[in-house]
Amino acid sequence: MPAWQRLRRGRLALRRCSLAACLLLCACWAAGGAFVLAFLARGGLFSGRCTDAQSQRILARLCLDYRKGALTGDLCEDLCVAQKLIYTRCLYYERGKKVIQANWRGRPVILKSKNEIFSSYHHLGFLEELESQGVPEAELLLMVALEIKNVLGLDLPNNTMGPLWTKRKGPHWKAQLASMWSLLQQEEYIYFSVLQDFSKHVLRVIGSCGHFYAVEYLTAGHAWHKTLFSVEDALGASFSGIGNSAKAITEIAISFLDMVKHFDNDFSHRLHLCDIKPENFAIRNDLTVVAIDVDMAFFEPKMRDILEQNCTGDQDCNFFDCFSKCDLRSRKCGAERANNNLQVSGRGIISLLLSACLSFKILIIAQMRINGCVTVIKGFFTSSCTSLDVAAFLYE
Structure with a gap:
């Protein structure tokens, strides 16, 4: 067989091989794409644990901590007892940050927390040692101001810390302080709470339960x-x-x-x-x-x-x-x-x-x-x- 015919046959074989490889590659790509789409649709890789079951377990644990007296908040009763704050769906989960859509008294809201579990936040250690309201309020206010400065890099006057400051009331003041402290460790909560009275361009905070806080639902x-x-x-x-x-x-x-x-x-x-x-x-x-x-x-x-x-x-x-x-x-x-x-x-x-x-x-x-x-x-x-x-x- 002449050399040019052998070369031509080799090129044809290579072309057929390349075509087969391309077809195989396309088939694998299509199958892989279908798998990825199915995986994502079922709450796969990119959604983390953003599933209904996981989200409802997180809220159930929140309510368990509320019933134990470990945390409190103005939305806990509606979420854990009256069933007026009802889970709708999970919107986002990454590195512990949880964003949940819920229905509150017929109105859509968003529940947010930087970490999913209350115990993962740093706690005020001295609370465990106190049996009465023995910490001076000025000292606690100073601690709040220092935490805000650490987050924002700003010194805020006392009159701007109203939305962040929980005054001790009644028998559950330890839970109130612990809940407030978990919220103060979340930069977004501080931004929204401090700025909502001064800006129409930030989310409005509606309330909180423990380390979760609710904001308005927007498009x-x-x-x-x-x-x-x-x-x-x-x-x-x-x-x-x-x-x-x-x-x-x-x-x-x-x-x-x-x-x-x-x-x-x-x-x-x-x-x-x-x-x-x-x-x-x-x-x-x-x-x-x-x-x-x-x-x-x-x-x-x-x-x-x-x-x-x-x-x-x-x-x-x-x-x-x-x-x-x-x-x-x-x-x-x-x-x-x-x-x-x-x-x-x-x-x-x-x-x-x-x-x-x-x-x-x-x-x-x-x-x-x-x-x-x-x-x-x-x-x-x-x-x-x-x-x-x-x-x-x-x-x-």
Whole structure:
């Protein structure tokens, strides 16, 4: 057989082999995909233990601790006795953090806890040694203030700690203090409780039972949703169809910008958002944007502590959506954040929102207006305008 025929036959065999391998690979991919989908549908890998059975066991243990007198709270009676706070479904479980949807007196709410078990929180050791209310209230208030400073990096005046401070009442004061202490070890609870009286852009805390606290249920964003937020779900019957969609989405974008301005300017220190993605925000039925996950939110003093780390290059100074610049002489990251909330949200969430409702020509102008707020200097972004400038354009 001539050499060229042998070469051709070899190539054909290789092609047939490659085709067979490709078909086998496709079959394996399809089977694997079906398995993964089935696994996820049954509450598999990515859902952790986010199952009805596991969630109900956690709440049953919470109620057992309540009946033993280990913990208390203004929602314990409704959850454990009156059955007016009823489990609906598990929404999230990761590294112990539990997020559960429930129905409270006909109203949907969210139950949250950083850890699933009450005993996993640090307890006030001296409570076991006390038989009477022998600890001075001023001393306990100081302990609360120190815990808040440790979490927020801020010194708060006593008159702002009202939502966090549990005054000792009646025979169950030990359980009250133990429950309060478990809540104070949860950063999100402190943020929501402290800020809810000063901001419409954070979740409202409804009540608590032990280490679980309840917040309002809102329509959260999703990256896969074409408009990021489901306007229909938020507005319900008041949504009158596609004619209102563009106006509603524009209102959401403006509210997002208002939230950015509010977090930048209206507190004693700037509040930095280091994980800006649709899933961490929600909308109320008046289209107000609300931060619902603030695990990666930090006031200026704590933000500076986080950023000021050792480094060998700028890549070592990135902390999710927040970053600074590496000083190669001192090998330290700068304490001052090099980007800001507007730049991250403007180029991400705001742009995606506008792309769903603006014409192509207007969208290009909007993108140019947003990008005009950002100048690149030595590889880092600096802002040359404010959220009000972008909001003013949206109102035009």
